[in-house]
C-alpha cells in the first residue's frame with residue numbers, strides 16, 4: 001500500500017535504542033514500549049502531518065476534553081515475525097474499520113487509512129527489531145485517539161490526537177480463571193457504547209471486577225443489562241460456550257464488541273466441521289448444562305490472550321466447576337489461530353498481510 005502524498009510521514013529517529021535493556025523472556029504484558037511512537041493531530045477540520053518520534057511523555061493542557069469527558073477510543077492488534085524475518089499483520093482492515101466506527105460513536109473524526117495503516121507499517125518497520133519470531137511472540141500494537149481540545153465545555157472537542165504505541169508481548173499461559181456471572185452490574189446497554197472500543201467501557205468495568213476479585217473470581221461474565229439472563233462477554237473478551245459438540249456465542253449487537261478473534265475462531269471452527277451457533281446463550285442453559293453434563297467448556301477470546309479458558313463460574317452464590325477435558329476445543333482452536341498468525345500454518349483465509 002503506498003502512502004497518499006498528503007500524508008507523507010515525518011520521521012525523527014531515536015539516537016539510541018533501549019532494546020538492549022529489555023528482557024524479552026520476562027515481559028509483563030503492555031508495560032514496555034518500543035523506541036518510537038506515531039502521532040497525528042486533527043484541527044480546523046483536518047488531519048495534519050503524521051509524525052514518528054522517539055517514544056516519550058507529552059505535554060497536554062489540563063483542560064483537554066479527554067480528561068473531563070472521556071472522548072477516547074483505542075484498538076488492540078498484533079504484528080508477528082516469521083522464520084524469514086518478514087513481519088505480518090493479522091486482519092488489520094478489521095481493526096481499522098472498527099476504529100472508525102468507534103470514532104463515529106464518540107463524535108470523533110474518522111482517521112484516514114493512510115494514517116492508520118501506513119502509519120502502522122512505517123512505525124513497525126522502524127522498530128522491527130522489537131518483533132521477535134517464534135510461537136507466542138508478537139508486537140502488541142495500540143492505536144488510540146484522544147480529545148485534545150482545550151476547555152471544560154461539555155461538547156465534542158475540535159482537536160484530537162491519533163497515536164500508535166507498541167509493546168513487545170509474549171503469550172504466557174495465565175491459567176484457568178474462575179468467573180462471576182453479573183446479576184446487577186452491566187458492561188453495556190442498548191443504545192450505549194458497548195460496541196465501540198471506548199476507554200470508558202473499561203473504566204466502568206473496574207469496580208464490578210474488583211468486587212469479583214475480592215470474592216475470589218478473576219473476571220466477570222457480563223449479562224444483558226435488561227434481564228441479566230443472557231451471557232454476553234467475559235471481562236474484556238468475547239465469550240464462547242461448548243455445549244456437547246456445539247460452540248455457542250452471543251450474536252454481535254449494540255452491547256457486544258465485534259471481536260476479530262471471535263469472528264476468526266468462528267470461521268476456523270466452521271471450516272473444521274464444528275457446529276457454531278451465534279445466538280443468545282442463557283444463564284439457565286449453563287445451569288442446566290452443568291446438571292445434565294452437556295456444558296463442556298467456556299472460554300474468552302480476544303487479541304491479547306487469544307483464548308482464556310474458564311474453569312468454573314459462580315451464579316447466585318453457587319459455584320459450578322466445569323468438567324476437565326482431555327482435549328479442550330479451546331486449546332485446539334487457539335493452536336490453529338496462532339499458527340496462522342505466526343505464519344506456521346497456511347493462511348487459507350487470506351487474513352495475514354505482510355508489512
Ligand SMILES: *Cc1c(COP(=O)(O)O)cnc(C)c1O
Nearest residue numbers: 236237238257259260261302303
Ligand atoms: C477488544 C475487545 C474484545 C476482543 O476483540 P478482538 O478484536 O478479538 O481483540 C472483546 N470484547 C471487548 C469488550 C473488547 O473491548
